Amino acid sequence: MRAAVNQKMRINVLRGMMLAVLPILLFVRPQMSVDGAGHELLEAAGVLVLIAGVLGRFWSILYLGGRKNSEVMQDGPFSMSRNPLYFFSTVAAFGIGLMMGAFSFAVLLGGTVGLILYVTALREAAFLRQEFGATFEAYAARVPFFIPDPRKFRAAPEAVFRTEPLRRNLFDAFVFLCFIPLVELLDVFKDSFGVTGIALW
Template identity: 65%
Template sequence: MRQAVNQRIRINILRVSFLLLVPIILFVRPHIALEGIGHEVIETVGTLLLIAGVLGRFWSILYVGGVKNAEVMQDGPYSMTRNPLYVASTVAAFGIGLMLGAFGFALLLGGVVGGVLYITARRESAFLEAHFGAVYRDYADRVPFFFPDPRLFRSKTEVTFRTNALRRNLFDAMVFLSFIPLVELIDSFKLHFGWSLPGLW
């Protein structure tokens, strides 16, 4: 029988990857001048996407925290997509790229994070089908694998959640949200000292 995906390894890999991202963003050249209104608009959109991704992660954790791989969650965000946690993380990563004003980097970062999580989700899906059989297959027939369909939303009136799952997610949320002041700091550095590093993307 298939084994469940080791979530701790995947989470730690993603955490380390985001820490490695910090020096890389010094080399990201914005497509629009930092002083212009256009850059502020793109940065604001990116910030909103990052916050939406973090909130989406919390919403997903409220439903699946503590029961992942123990049951087939089909309510709340899981009624619209089978992988809302991964979709939210991908949106947040794309938002970080936009905050830097670099469309190419936003697509690259969102694509890499989304790709890694998509592959992980495929492995998880195989485990859930092997473990839950017809229950999961029925769910998979109704609900999209990755891209959400809001028309399918349904939820119980009351949801019980586990606080330890929220606490674990809080650290990941802080990692994502730390990019908001970090990007502002880097923008200020670039404006004050001028661009001296070779730009990428």
């Protein structure tokens, strides 16, 4: 019998990865001048993408919180994607890369986080298929695996939310959002000390 994916381990791996990114940010060279309008535009786009990812994560947690592996959630964001929490986490990571002013770094960071979560989602799908059989199969046949399809959105008139999972998710939101002031500080540091960094490509 297949065991459920160890969620604490997955969460700790991702938290560790986000913390490991911090020293790497010192060496990422923006593709445009830090003082230029192009860099500011890319950075602003990154902030918006990051915030969209964090809000999407909260939306997903509202529906899923405390029910993971105990039922097949099919409402709200889970009506558009079987893994919206992982999708929005990937979006947030991509936003962090954009904030650094390096599209290539955004693709690398978002792609790495997305790959880890995609593999995790595959393992979870195998567990859910075994646990819920025909219910999960019908859901999987109707809803995309990872990238949401807004045309499939549906939600019940009322939903019951649990507050404890939201409280736990708040820490992860802060980890993501702390990159906004951090990137600004890094820009000042690089400008003040003439750190040029490494261009990825």
